[in-house]
Amino acid sequence: MIEVADRLNTVEEYYFSKKLREVNLLIANGKPVINLGIGSPDMRPPQKVIDALVESLQDVNAHKYQSYQGLPALREAMAGFYKEHFNVSLSQTTEILPLMGSKEGIMHISMAFLNKGDGVLIPNPGYPTYQSVTNLVEAKAMFYELDETNNWFPDFKAIEKQDLSKVKLMWVNYPHMPTGAGATEQLFKDLIAFAKRYNILIVNDNPYSFVLNDSPKSIMSIPGAKDVCLELNSLSKTFNMAGWRVGMVVGDSNYINHILKVKSNMDSGMFYGIQKGAIEALKCSSMWFVTLNSVYRKRRELVWKLAKALHCTYDEHATGLFVWAKLPPNIKSEAFIDSILNINYIFITPGTIFGSKGEGYIRFSLCASEEELVEAIARLK
Known part of the structure; x- marks a missing residue:
């Protein structure tokens, strides 16, 4: 063997x-x-999403390889979604990269930014994939504890007692899975300030904003976020499209270009019909x-x-x-x-x-x- x-x-x-x-x-x-x-x-997803997928199958380009960056219309819809729901302005050309599910993005981001031995701050409790991917790229997982007495928010004083000299990446996830804790604007401001102090890239994993939540938030809405932050998002929970595998990563164009280098060597772009359905989902009222x-x-x-x-x-x-x-x-x-x-x-x-x-x-x-x-x-x- x-x-x-x-x-x-x-x-x-x-x-x-x-x-x-x-x-x-x-x-x-x-x-x-x-x-x-x-x-x-x-x-089920919205009916117009299913209709768009079915209708797209007759398009002349439906069954060809697709762009690594997705259809321009998909990126436009993603930019419009962020503007409408989070009041975040994004360039559809340079600041959005569609993904085959945001879980894919966790690996792509890690491969783009982490070297062997780099430190990664991971929430405990938190999504297990953050640790798994960190291990697979041979980086070092460094856990920061969340507790109900602190609303499941990071304790920055406790984190700063660790040696952060080799930390390059920090995973955050608000609304938080598994606890359901929602972020405040002040928490996002504190995260950005922390990232700038220690030169750490913050990645907010944000697929739950629209489920039983009256005030969806994005870390990208905070001034200065693009300097030190990326955000992952997904259509899986928001539009009942988990099996479709549609996600996105948004942020500064330089960060996005680095992730694209990884992604373009690992897949060949999302199926055309799925992209057409996703466009309709993102336009839902x-x-x-x-x-x-x-x-x-x-x-x-x-x-x-x-x-x-x-x-x-x-x-x-x-x-x-x-x-x-x-x-x-x-x-x-x-x-x-x-x-x-x-x-x-x-x-x-x-x-x-x-x-x-x-x-x-x-x-x-x-x-x-x-x-x-x-x-x-x-x-x-």
């Missing part, structure tokens, strides 16, 4: 990749599992968000009842696609969710997959129907 690269020894198979095999095995054996673990929207959130609001109220049935507490002011719930004292997250899965056939995510600060918490997804949530509550009773 040929030995694998050393970098594979630094990462494990993604948690949901492994756990869903266990869940699917239960289902295959006839167990009626309700999946409240993964954040994969179960509703505010009524789309009202309708979407009316569904999620009803589901969230049921998930709150489910959390109460499990004797958990939660923050009613949190936003996003999940409910982050605190377990009663001295209960371990993974043992707890395994018990619920094997006895009640309800799959919930343990907080520990997001880092050590996730111990004692569990995360419910809102990507299940009201009927399924009512059934889950009934099973616990």
Whole structure:
């Protein structure tokens, strides 16, 4: 057997990749599992998005290789979306790069800016991919702890006690996953000031702004952000298009050009029809968000009842696609969710997959129907 690269020894198979095999095995054996673990929207995209995709298949250029930078009309729609919803002005030519999902961007950005041994500040709890990609490019993960007593915001005084001399990149994610904490304008200002003090590139991963959130924010709206910040965004949660794999990275043209060097050597551009559908999604009126959130609001109220049935507490002011719930004292997250899965056939995510600060918490997804949530509550009773 040929030995694998050393970098594979630094990462494990993604948690949901492994756990869903266990869940699917239960289902295959006839167990009626309700999946409240993964954040994969179960509703359809806007109808005009699907229509645009179907109609595009007859276009003469539909099945050719596409530009690494996407259609000009797609970049124009992305710029218009940022202007309308975040009051951020972006050059569609030089400051936006479409991505095949924002997860792709995490790797591209890391490959563009990190050398072996460079430090990367990663939130704990936080999205596991930040650490995995950091390990794969042989950079050094340096965790900064988030805590509910500080609204899940970075403690800059604690961070500055570390040796930051080799830190080059900092991942932030607001609205925060998994906790649902929303950013303030002051937090973004503090992040930008911190980045300038230590010459660090801040990347805000921002796919949850429009789910159960009355005040969407972008770090790019703060003066000086383009000097030291990038932002990732995605259509996955906002428009129920997770499987379409449409995202973007925005920022200063110099940063974007560096990322393009990586991207252009790794893929050949997004399928034409998907781009045409994405353009229509980005043009949706505010009524789309009202309708979407009316569904999620009803589901969230049921998930709150489910959390109460499990004797958990939660923050009613949190936003996003999940409910982050605190377990009663001295209960371990993974043992707890395994018990619920094997006895009640309800799959919930343990907080520990997001880092050590996730111990004692569990995360419910809102990507299940009201009927399924009512059934889950009934099973616990």
